[in-house]
Amino acid sequence: QVQLQQSGPGLVKPSQTLSLTCAISGDSVSSNSAVWNWIRQSPSRGLEWLGRTYYRTRWYDDYATSVKGRISINPDTANNQFSLHLNSVTPEDTAVYYCTRGGITSAYTEWGQGTLVTVSS
């Protein structure tokens, strides 16, 4: 049974970097079939896919147009986890952030517990 456990601060100041980590149990971040995603949810933007990382003989990452240039998603094979870094945040980045496990051709079957991140001074 795959489980995802999120960690990271719930409050970030404007212009700083939002960083969250998703620890994986029951699967490997280097799996050749899984894709590891970050999603966020806010009343104004709904559910928004932010990006993903996955391994298929090499590492790949893809990002949403809305956050490209501000985002990086990084695998950590030593600790079997992956992280989200979103820089230059504004109050519009306030949301509940989720990590998820899916596939290139499969739905998101596992979700982290969610982390409410508030951007405020």
Next chain:
Amino acid sequence: DIQMTQSPSTLSASVGDRVTITCRASQNIFTWLAWYQQKPGKAPKVLIYKASGLESGVPSRFSGSGSGTEFTLTISSLQPDDFATYYCQQYNSYSTFGQGTKLEI
């Protein structure tokens, strides 16, 4: 980017009713569509994958259909536990979610 449009935004129904939610994609996504149920304070839970596949453990009163750009989620006989918000998601090209349908009594 592929846009997903759900209708209706809100749906009022009663226990035992049959309800249908529609999702329209801005371009052909074949059958790369999932449906999720979300309850307050919880992460979404997948109900349907690949447009019509029933996720393990999901009651058979939930069904999905469609292909291309038009999709539906049907609940054949509403139960009290089904009152929640439902989202469609395309995963043909990266991922996009619909804006949600709140199913209320």
